Amino acid sequence: MLPTILKAILFLPWCLALPVPPTTDLEGWDFVKDYFHRFFLTKKALPLLTEGEQIRFLQQFFHLNVTGLLNKETLDILRRPRCGVPDVAEYSISPGRPKWDKHTLTYSIINYPYDMKTSTVKDIIHDAVSIWSSVTPLIFQQVEGQDADIKISFWALAHGDGFPFDGPGGVLGHAFFPNSEAPGIVHFDKDEHWSTSYRGINLFLVATHELGHSLGLFHSGNPNSIMYPTYEYQDLRTFHLSVDDIKRIQQLYGRKTFF
CATH class of the missing domain: 1.10.101 (Muramoyl-pentapeptide Carboxypeptidase; domain 1)
Structure with a gap:
């Protein structure tokens, strides 16, 4: 005990x-x-x-x-x-569960990682947001520039938010919650070897995780959850959200309805 x-x-x-x-x-x-x-x-x-x-x-x-x-x-x-998001905090900066008060969210990709085509990154982020919209009423729309609900960017080492990255390995990314002082901000460590496969760090898996935070999900202690705090490669051909992931995102935004 x-x-x-x-x-x-x-x-x-x-x-x-x-x-x-x-x-x-x-x-x-x-x-x-x-x-x-x-x-x-x-x-x-x-x-x-x-x-x-x-x-x-x-x-x-x-x-x-x-x-x-x-x-x-x-x-x-x-x-x-x-x-890089902590697993348990001593206090909440605001009451209740963090969530957006709307179902249509815009997102923008401010910059891109080394050695990965812009079009590839756009496709990966689209696939990552689609994972969350497939089980909820959420609708994601990509826009250009800084005027978006969710802002995605890649930075090396210190990058102005007081939470510097540490180079390859270690902390891969961090995200800020909907009711935080920087809602929807998603940062990735630009020095990671980002990939579309099992080599290096798979961008789709980390993006799906960090976007989960930007929607209001905390870390999960379930090793099968995409919100488990540590990274481990999963075969993308068979990847799916765990029952735990689906239950918790639907507690925030409800189930997807089909007409």
């Missing part, structure tokens, strides 16, 4: 803090403490938990074998590339 403090933290509003900046890679327990601080708790609350409690919490969250021991399985998943 997890201690009361962890149970309370687990049910606080998720992800309504801003994305978190990267940090230097540390070894062993120092790495775990840093990871826990960046994505789950502040340093003020961290001393309330023992090392074993922190490790058990992480193992439970990532659906690992809960041992309380810092084993290879736990370290391996913590070292995976992941989303």
Whole structure:
């Protein structure tokens, strides 16, 4: 059983803090403490938990074998590339669930990654928004320029929002929620090797994840969910939203109706 403090933290509003900046890679327990601080708790609350409690919490969250021991399985998943949005926030910047108050949303692609055709990126983003519109009444319309609900861009290292990227690996992207101070902003790390396949980092999978945040979805602890915080390639030929993804997006926007 997890201690009361962890149970309370687990049910606080998720992800309504801003994305978190990267940090230097540390070894062993120092790495775990840093990871826990960046994505789950502040340093003020961290001393309330023992090392074993922190490790058990992480193992439970990532659906690992809960041992309380810092084993290879736990370290391996913590070292995976992941989303920069924290998994549990201490507080919500606004009450209720974050969502758009309309069903027709515009999006724009401000700039593009290295070594990928503009037309390819446009097709990928179209496919990613279509994943979410296929199960909800949401309608997405691409527009040009900055005047859009969802603004998608690629940046390397520091890029003006206070949350710099860290080069290849590490944090792949971050997004801001509909009721945040920067609603609909979606950033990707331009230094990643973005691809359309299993090589490098598949842009479609990460874009679908970050767009989920821009629509109001928090991270999921379900490894089968596209909103799981760490990246793992999935075969695009068989990719589909999990039952968990569909249930949670429909709780925000309702089911798609067919006439």
